[in-house]
Amino acid sequence: xxxxRNRVWLNGRLLSPEDAAxxxxxxxxxxxxxxxxxxxVYAGHPFRLDRHLERMLxxxxxxxxxxxWGPQALATAVCDTVAGCGLREAAVRITALRGVGPPGPDxxxxxxxxxxxxxxxxxxxxxxxxREGARSVIASTLQSERSPLCHVKSVxxxxxxxxxxxxxxxxxxxxxxxxxxxxxAEGSVSNVFARFGDRLVTPPPESGCLPxxxxxxxxxxxxxxxxxxxxxxxxxxxxxxxxxxxxTNSLMExxxxxxxxxxxxxxxxPGKAAVDCREAYLGRVAESSAEA
Amino acid sequence: xxxxRNRVWLNGRLLSPEDAAxxxxxxxxxxxxxxxxxxxVYAGHPFRLDRHLERMLxxxxxxxxxxxWGPQALATAVCDTVAGCGLREAAVRITALRGVGPPGPDxxxxxxxxxxxxxxxxxxxxxxxxREGARSVIASTLQSERSPLCHVKSVxxxxxxxxxxxxxxxxxxxxxxxxxxxxxAEGSVSNVFARFGDRLVTPPPESGCLPxxxxxxxxxxxxxxxxxxxxxxxxxxxxxxxxxxxxTNSLMExxxxxxxxxxxxxxxxPGKAAVDCREAYLGRVAESSAEA
Numbered sequence: 050x051x052x053x054r055n056r057v058w059l060n061g062r063l064l065s066p067e068d069a070a071x072x073x074x075x076x077x078x079x080x081x082x083x084x085x086x087x088x089x090v091y092a093g094h095p096f097r098l099d100r101h102l103e104r105m106l107x108x109x110x111x112x113x114x115x116x117x118w119g120p121q122a123l124a125t126a127v128c129d130t131v132a133g134c135g136l137r138e139a140a141v142r143i144t145a146l147r148g149v150g151p152p153g154p155d156x157x158x159x160x161x162x163x164x165x166x167x168x169x170x171x172x173x174x175x176x177x178x179x180r181e182g183a184r185s186v187i188a189s190t191l192q193s194e195r196s197p198l199c200h201v202k203s204v205x206x207x208x209x210x211x212x213x214x215x216x217x218x219x220x221x222x223x224x225x226x227x228x229x230x231x232x233x234a235e236g237s238v239s240n241v242f243a244r245f246g247d248r249l250v251t252p253p254p255e256s257g258c259l260p261x262x263x264x265x266x267x268x269x270x271x272x273x274x275x276x277x278x279x280x281x282x283x284x285x286x287x288x289x290x291x292x293x294x295x296x297t298n299s300l301m302e303x304x305x306x307x308x309x310x311x312x313x314x315x316x317x318x319p320g321k322a323a324v325d326c327r328e329a330y331l332g333r334v335a336e337s338s339a340e341a
Numbered sequence: 342x343x344x345x346r347n348r349v350w351l352n353g354r355l356l357s358p359e360d361a362a363x364x365x366x367x368x369x370x371x372x373x374x375x376x377x378x379x380x381x382v383y384a385g386h387p388f389r390l391d392r393h394l395e396r397m398l399x400x401x402x403x404x405x406x407x408x409x410w411g412p413q414a415l416a417t418a419v420c421d422t423v424a425g426c427g428l429r430e431a432a433v434r435i436t437a438l439r440g441v442g443p444p445g446p447d448x449x450x451x452x453x454x455x456x457x458x459x460x461x462x463x464x465x466x467x468x469x470x471x472r473e474g475a476r477s478v479i480a481s482t483l484q485s486e487r488s489p490l491c492h493v494k495s496v497x498x499x500x501x502x503x504x505x506x507x508x509x510x511x512x513x514x515x516x517x518x519x520x521x522x523x524x525x526a527e528g529s530v531s532n533v534f535a536r537f538g539d540r541l542v543t544p545p546p547e548s549g550c551l552p553x554x555x556x557x558x559x560x561x562x563x564x565x566x567x568x569x570x571x572x573x574x575x576x577x578x579x580x581x582x583x584x585x586x587x588x589t590n591s592l593m594e595x596x597x598x599x600x601x602x603x604x605x606x607x608x609x610x611p612g613k614a615a616v617d618c619r620e621a622y623l624g625r626v627a628e629s630s631a632e633a
Binding site: 057059066067069070071072073074076077078079080081082085087111112113140142144146152153154155156157165167169189190191193195196197198203204205206207208209210211213214217229237238 | 349351358359361362363364365366368369370371372373374377379403404405432434436438444445446447448449457459461481482483485487488489490495496497498499500501502503505506509521529530
């Protein structure tokens with residue numbers, strides 16, 4: 050048996066990727082009406098899968114989308130997909146799209162949701178990010194902090210795609226989005242933290258951030274590292290004055306952020322909290338795998 | 342030959358709808374990264390197709406998306422699709438999705454755009470809308486007027502899907518979106534006008550509205566009907582005091598709007614400008630078909 054054979058889970062069946070397609074009449078395709086989650090698998094164990102599925106379910110309630118498969122069935126499907134791909138270190142994406150319906154953005158007559166799960170070999174972010182720190186720009190596009198969709202990881206992701214494109218064009222690793230009040234909201238694919246002395250500050254949901262799973266992990270871990278966590282709005286000017294800054298997401302885990310445009314944070318050198326938090330994070334990963 | 346046989350145009354080929362699917366790895370599917378247009382076909386002639394394609398091209402520039410097919414090729418494809426379906430009175434949707442790419446919202450390595458065109462028999466909106474007027478609610482979700490995406494008809498449409506769902510749940514025909522300053526921006530599938538005496542006011546692009554094709558038509562037609570058009574921000578309170586209100590889109594053409602929640606506009610009865618504008622609009626349709 051080959052070590053890595055690619056399989057996609059689609060509505061309950063494991064398929065070859067080339068057979069995994071969705072009908073063009075699915076509202077997920079026509080109107081970006083759907084949800085996704087990205088989960089890191091360490092040594093065969095999906096980390097915090099329960100929390101990812103919980104968030105997806107919360108998003109489904111906002112969208113009025115019946116996911117068809119319950120959390121237990123989806124968790125099994127994730128493991129089947131990872132095993133089907135012959136992977137141990139992986140990144141998994143779970144996507145749920147609103148099903149086929151009549152034209153127009155009315156959801157009432159849409160058929161069953163289309164759910165698919167993909168896995169790919171993933172050994173971690175580029176080491177450079179941890180060693181040198183990530184570089185960022187401020188996106189020209191804003192986060193709409195008063196939209197309920199801020200808190201939902203939806204496939205209507207284009208605003209963040211545009212932000213990310215700006216980062217790439219500037220040769221940066223990440224784009225930071227401000228909200229309409231000028232507060233820092235989040236990165237295009239990450240949450241943001243700033244350390245001031247022993248205070249670790251992160252934007253609250255009201256600033257327009259996604260409730261990140263890695264963000265929550267850091268919030269839980271930080272007190273044990275002598276850091277006092279505050280979910281408080283952060284104006285960009287305050288953020289730039291931080292002693293150090295951190296980015297979190299489920300694939301990046303915890304990484305130092307050292308520049309915003311031409312401005313260096315914490316002297317442009319990765320700080321200690323980033324190192325400590327990542328170490329603690331990986332400790333949690335190890336514990337979680339041992340428990341499983 | 343049967344009168345109506347359904348055909349979908351997908352990347353240059355006419356297919357049966359059941360064969361029209363897109364790969365799950367297309368970024369259009371994964372990240373709502375794509376564009377669409379809805380065009381009305383009258384007696385076999387797509388109305389203002391040039392303007393729809395112009396808007397799609399403008400959107401493609403914002404997204405950095407190469408549509409692959411030029412306006413002339415797409416125009417031909419629209420006609421082929423309509424003819425392939427055996428239709429004369431139709432609604433056509435043109436969709437362009439960013440192609441297959443590696444996971445993550447980076448666009449650099451995505452393959453060719455996926456373009457598809459669908460047509461369906463369409464004889465017009467429900468007559469009730471013109472006779473009695475449309476009923477609306479104010480959406481709880483906002484329009485983010487400072488996003489460049491306001492002016493792009495993208496498939497990241499979920500904010501408007503949520504707004505529309507609110508309207509349907511309230512038994513209304515349309516949801517109106519306000520921007521972060523409390524100005525009226527647009528409807529979930531329409532643009533909005535308000536008449537005050539002989540002034541016809543519509544939110545400017547800066548209020549966060551899509552540059553609607555039917556909106557433009559009404560702006561061009563109104564002076565000939567003795568109406569002075571102003572693109573000026575409209576606070577909700579001002580809007581509610583209008584003598585009458587109108588909705589426009591390419592399928593609805595021009596329709597009276599008579600209520601916003603429990604509030605009646607213009608006594609809750611369709612106004613004369615709505616009737617005049619629609620008549621003039623249909624005159625343009627007739628001219629345009631005669632020219633073709």
